[in-house]
Amino acid sequence: MYSSQLLKGTYQTxxxxxxxxxxxxxxxxxxxxxxxxxxxxxxLPEGSLYPILHKMTEEGFLKMEKVNIGRRVRRYYSITTAGTSEAVVRMEELERFMSTMKLLMQPNTGTA
Known part of the structure; x- marks a missing residue:
């Protein structure tokens, strides 16, 4: 498993x-x-997940629908048009970040 500090910025993506x-x-x-x-x-622990879902719903990236399942209410989340656009931007950004990190983690073979 990875540290929560490392993962925190990737959960929304x-x-x-x-x-x-x-x-x-x-x-x-x-x-x-x-x-x-x-x-x-x-x-993705519940203590992190639900605040993120709530925030992303408030930001307009997700919409939430309550569905009664027996005596329980289940909250379903789906992506909005704005969320779809944001997903593309964030996934591209994450890909660029991972490529940059790969470069930084390679052994330094040049002269300093």
């Missing part, structure tokens, strides 16, 4: 990507999908 690929998901489903797709290397 991961959520946008998942919701861009899936019609709608509820919180637990999102956290489980992250765990599955990362082979357990990344876990």
């Amino acid at each position: 991961v959520i946008l990507k998942l919701l861009n690929e899936n019609k709608r998901m509820y919180g637990y489903e999102i956290s489980q999908r992250v765990k599955e797709e990362s082979k357990g290397e990344i876990q």
